Amino acid sequence: MWASGDLARFCFISLGILLHATNETMVATVMPAMVGELSGLQLVGWSLAIYELGAIVAGAAAGRLVSYVALRTTMVVAALLYAAGALVCATAPSMPLFLAGRLIEGFGGGALVSLAFVSVERLFPRTIWPQLFGVMSAIWGVAAFSGPVLGAVMTELLSWRWAFGIFTLGGTAMALASFIMLDTPEATRPQATTGAAPPFPFAALGCLAVSVVLIAMAGVDIALLRSSLLLALGLIGLALFVRVDALKPHSRLFPSRLFSWRTPVGSGMTMVAAFSVATCSFAVYGPLLLTSLHGIPILTTGYIIAAESIAWSILSILVANAPPERERLIIVGGALMIATGIAGFALTVPAGSIPLILLCALLQGGGFGVAWPFLTRIIVASARYGEQTIASAAVPTMQRIGYAVGAALTGIVANASGFSEGLNREAAANVAAWPFLAFVPLGILGCLAALRISAATDRPQEAIS
DSSP: OTTTTHHHHHHHHHHHHHHHHHHHHHHHHHHHHHHHHHOOGGGTTHHHHHHHHHHHHHHHHHHHHTTTSOHHHHHHHHHHHHHHHHHHHHHOSSHHHHHHHHHHHHHHHHHHHHHHHHHHHHHSOGGGHHHHHHHHHHHHHHHHHHHHHHHHHHHHHTOHHHHHHHHHHHHHHHHHHHHHHOOSHHHHSOOOOSSOOOOOOHHHHHHHHHHHHHHHHHTSSOOHHHHHHHHHHHHHHHHHHHHHHHTOTTTOSSOSSTTOTTSHHHHHHHHHHHHHHHTOHHHHHHHHHHHHHHOOOHHHHHHHHHHHHHHHHHHHHHTTTOOGGGHHHHHHHHHHHHHHHHHHHHHHHHHTOHHHHHHHHHHHHHHHHHHHHHHHHHHHHHSOTTOHHHHHHHHHHHHHHHHHHHHHHHHHHHHHTTGGGOSSHHHHHHHTTHHHHTTHHHHHHHHHHHHHHHHHTTOGGGGGO
16 A cells, blocks of 8 residues: 555545544543533433534435445545534534534544445455455444543543644645545446336434424423424334335345344344443533533543543453354343443432442443444344344444434433532532433333343344245
8 A cells, every 4th residue: 555655545534434533432531521611411312412413414325326426525624514614513602503513523423434434445455345444344443542631631621622722724725635545447437227216215313303393302391291293203214214225125224123032133233222222421511410410620531531431442352252152142241231331320420439330331331342342243244144234334324323312211210300400519419420320221121121132142043034
């Protein structure tokens, strides 16, 4: 790659992943300072939900858009969208405007990630794809680690606004670099298509967007009738999203029999969904609670969140070469670690014990690192013929949807238990346990799904029936 000049091109393509993933995880540690300046505490859960929603929609769109628009043009536009969203966040005078910036950022960041994977397929020899995808995974791990620390450092030294200002500069640099570096014929011409391109899943993604917004709205200005109705409509919308997606075989986002526990795919996707929803609470509210309730420095909470990402990466590497006969034990063990971390936060965050909070973060992140590689392999290997590609993309897509829904539900729980009254020590004390305790049932569901997927792997013929 160095000799051919492709190395610099790959580095700039990977910058899109770095920008997206760092920004995604950074917001947790800037939240206390941001809420103190902008208020809008009841909208905190929206900050992650809106970003993830934009990333899901743009990520799905970008892969199809390059059939009609040149890769370089699409990449430049995505980077400029990202930069514009970061600029809106950095200069926002109110929380609603900040959330608008987060949505625009999500559109740009989600598109950059999708286009990075498209670029590897389009611009580099097939023989080095595995190595490039491996490097991109490592970049994602570095970003997940550096995001919370970057947010904490910038908030401590300058301002939370400068944390987003850096991403404005990064997005602008990404756009300029894309225009300069992506100068090959493969990048400057639209992809040649033979026949009609698969239709874009407008209806399914529309249902998803409306559903997440309805759930998030249920957590603002808590009122029993209004909030219950919005929450019910949001959950119905999610069920409709799954149904509409299943009815569109040529543009579907998920494999068939999505949540059927009769197959490894269904029980595996249930596990992915349950744990993705259940593990958002600390990333969204952890720094805010620890700072308000115990006076713990933001930088300390940034290191705790970063440690969760490190545990994911390290344990994922350590178990990667485990023999197939141990897959069942590893998946169940990882699920139990995640569930223990969720329940543990409900006890340790109110107590304010940093070592125990760190332990819960390591359990949660390490559990994902242990279980996810084998879970993904089983889901893909057990998918019906012709659905393996969909199944491989479905795991990260379901994670993102789970994070968006989980952040919205966490907002409901936090506001219902006291944050709707305002940010003070008494409110934080009332809230502290509930954002974690409320999701323990989903943690249990994830463990049951892990047991089920492990049992189902003993009968692989069911997966393709």
